[in-house]
Amino acid sequence: MEKLLEEFSLGLFVWQSLLFIGLLLLLGKFAWKPILSAVEERENTIKDALSSAEKAKEEMQAVQADNKRILQEARAEKEALLADAKKTATDMVNQAKDNAQAEAEKIMQQAQEAIQAEKEEALKELKTQVADLSLDIAKKVLEEELTDQKKQTALVEKLLKASKI
Amino acid sequence: MKNSYARRFFKAASLGLILFFSIIPLQASPTSKSVTEEDKGSSKKEEIKAYIKHHLQDSYDFSLFSYTSADGKHHYVGIPLPVILWDEGLQIFSSSKLHHGDAVAQVGQNYYKLYHGKIYKTDAAGTIQYDADHHPTNTKPFDLSITKGVVSMIATCLLMFFLFRSLAQSYSKNRGIPTGVGRFFEPIVLYIRDDIARPNIGEKHYQKYMGFLLTVFFFIWFLNIFGLTPLGINVTGNIAVTFGLALLTFLITNLTGTKDYWLHIFDPLGNSMPWIAKAPLYVILIPIEVLGIFIKPFSLLIRLYANMQAGHIVLMSLIGLMFIFKNWIGSPLSFGLAFAISLIEVLVALLQAYIFTMLSALYFGFASEEHEH
Numbered sequence: 001m002e003k004l005l006e007e008f009s010l011g012l013f014v015w016q017s018l019l020f021i022g023l024l025l026l027l028g029k030f031a032w033k034p035i036l037s038a039v040e041e042r043e044n045t046i047k048d049a050l051s052s053a054e055k056a057k058e059e060m061q062a063v064q065a066d067n068k069r070i071l072q073e074a075r076a077e078k079e080a081l082l083a084d085a086k087k088t089a090t091d092m093v094n095q096a097k098d099n100a101q102a103e104a105e106k107i108m109q110q111a112q113e114a115i116q117a118e119k120e121e122a123l124k125e126l127k128t129q130v131a132d133l134s135l136d137i138a139k140k141v142l143e144e145e146l147t148d149q150k151k152q153t154a155l156v157e158k159l160l161k162a163s164k165i
Numbered sequence: 166m167k168n169s170y171a172r173r174f175f176k177a178a179s180l181g182l183i184l185f186f187s188i189i190p191l192q193a194s195p196t197s198k199s200v201t202e203e204d205k206g207s208s209k210k211e212e213i214k215a216y217i218k219h220h221l222q223d224s225y226d227f228s229l230f231s232y233t234s235a236d237g238k239h240h241y242v243g244i245p246l247p248v249i250l251w252d253e254g255l256q257i258f259s260s261s262k263l264h265h266g267d268a269v270a271q272v273g274q275n276y277y278k279l280y281h282g283k284i285y286k287t288d289a290a291g292t293i294q295y296d297a298d299h300h301p302t303n304t305k306p307f308d309l310s311i312t313k314g315v316v317s318m319i320a321t322c323l324l325m326f327f328l329f330r331s332l333a334q335s336y337s338k339n340r341g342i343p344t345g346v347g348r349f350f351e352p353i354v355l356y357i358r359d360d361i362a363r364p365n366i367g368e369k370h371y372q373k374y375m376g377f378l379l380t381v382f383f384f385i386w387f388l389n390i391f392g393l394t395p396l397g398i399n400v401t402g403n404i405a406v407t408f409g410l411a412l413l414t415f416l417i418t419n420l421t422g423t424k425d426y427w428l429h430i431f432d433p434l435g436n437s438m439p440w441i442a443k444a445p446l447y448v449i450l451i452p453i454e455v456l457g458i459f460i461k462p463f464s465l466l467i468r469l470y471a472n473m474q475a476g477h478i479v480l481m482s483l484i485g486l487m488f489i490f491k492n493w494i495g496s497p498l499s500f501g502l503a504f505a506i507s508l509i510e511v512l513v514a515l516l517q518a519y520i521f522t523m524l525s526a527l528y529f530g531f532a533s534e535e536h537e538h
Binding site: 004007008009010011012013014015016017019020021022023024026027028030031032033034035036038039041042045 | 222223249307308309310311312314315318319322325326329330332333334336337341342351354355358372375376377379380384403404405406408409410412413
C-alpha cells in the first residue's frame, strides 16, 4: 500500500483526468452521439423495411386472395351467363320451332282448306260436267240406241273410254 | 462548414504536435555514470531488475533505448519532454536539463534534481537529505510535467478522436454504412451497446452512460495495446491513471444514483421486517454497504493496475532471462515464452478493457435501478 501511494503521481492523475474528461466530452459530442444515432437510425430503417416488407407480403397475399376470389366469381358468372345464354338459345330455338310448327300447321290447314275448297269446287264442276257428260252420253246413247243394239253397246263403251274420269 | 473548420484545426494541431517532437533532435546525452568493475560483478540480475523497475515508472522523457559506450558512459536515446513544476510560480524547462538524474537542473534561482524517478528541490550542489528510513526529505514541488505517460495519453486521445470522428462522418457520407477502419470498430461499439450497456444498465437508462463506457473501453484498450509496443509505455499500469478512471466510475455511479440505489444501501431489507428487528442487523449491514460503494471502484483500479503491471513485469523478466541465460537452450526458450506471453498479453489488454467497462456498466446498472422493495 505504501509503495502504491509512493508511486501515485498527482501530476499524472491531474493530466489523466483532464485529458480523459476532455476526450469524453469531445468524443461524446463529435463521435459517439452521431455514431449511435446513425446506427440507431439504420436499425430503425432496417426494422421499418422489414416490417413494410412483411406488410407488403401480407397485402400481396390479400391481393392474390382477392384476385382468386374475383376470378372465381368471374368464372361462376361466366358459367351462369353461358348457361343462361344456352337456355335462352334453346328457348329461342324451341320458340322458333314451335312458331314454325304452328305456322306450318296453319299453312297446312290453310292449304288443306284451300285444297278442300278447290276439291269441292272441282267436284262441283266435275259433278256438273259429269251431269253434262251424262246428259250428253245419254243423249248420244239414246241417239245411237235408236239405230243398232251392237252399235249402241260399242258406242257406250267407246264413250266411256273416251270420257275417263 | 463548422465541422470542416474543426477538422482542419485538429489536423493542424496534430501536425504541430508531430512537428514539435520531430524538430527536437533525438538527444543522445552522455552521462558520467561510469560502470565500475564491482558493478559489473554485481551481476546482470540487478541491472535487469533496475531496468524493469525503471520501465514500470513514468518518466520525464520519451526514452527509446539506452546503451553504455566503450568509455563506460550511459547514453540515452529519446525525446526530452517539458517539465512543468509549480514552485512559487510556474517553472517550465526541458527534461534534458535533468540529465536522467545525473545533473542538477538550474531554473532561475531554483535547483532541481531527479532522484528515483521524482523531482526534488535541492541546493546548487544537488544534495539530497534523508530521514532515518532513507527517504528523501527535500521538498517535492507540485509536478505537472508532460511525462511519457501524458504524451502517450495525448497521442491516444488524438488517435481516438480522429478514428471515431471519421467513423461518425463515414455514416453521413456513406448513407449509414461505415467505411474503412470503421468497419472494424463499429461491431465493437455495437457490442458495448448491446452486450455490455443494455443488459447491465437496462433499456431505459443505458443511453446516458454510453459515452463513458465507449470512451473508457477504447481508452484502456488502446493504451494497453500501446503498452505492448517496443515504445515501452506503461500507462494503464500506473496507479494514478487507473485511479483517475475508477474515480470517474465512482463519481458517475453515485451522482446518477436513484432513490432506489440509496435505499438499497441504507435500507437493504426494506419492509420485510419491523424496524426493531432491522436495527441490530443494520449496525453491520449499513457499514458494509457503505464500504461497498468505495470497494467496488477500488477493485476496478487495483485490478487494471495489477494486471497491466504484472503483464509488463512478466514480459520484461522473460526478455531479461535471455540475457541471463546467454546460451543456446535457455535464450530461445525464454524468447519462446516471451512470445507466448506477448500473445496472451494482447488478449489481456482486451480483456482488462472489457472487464473495466463491464463492471462500470454493472455499477451504473445498480445506480440506475428502479424497482419496488
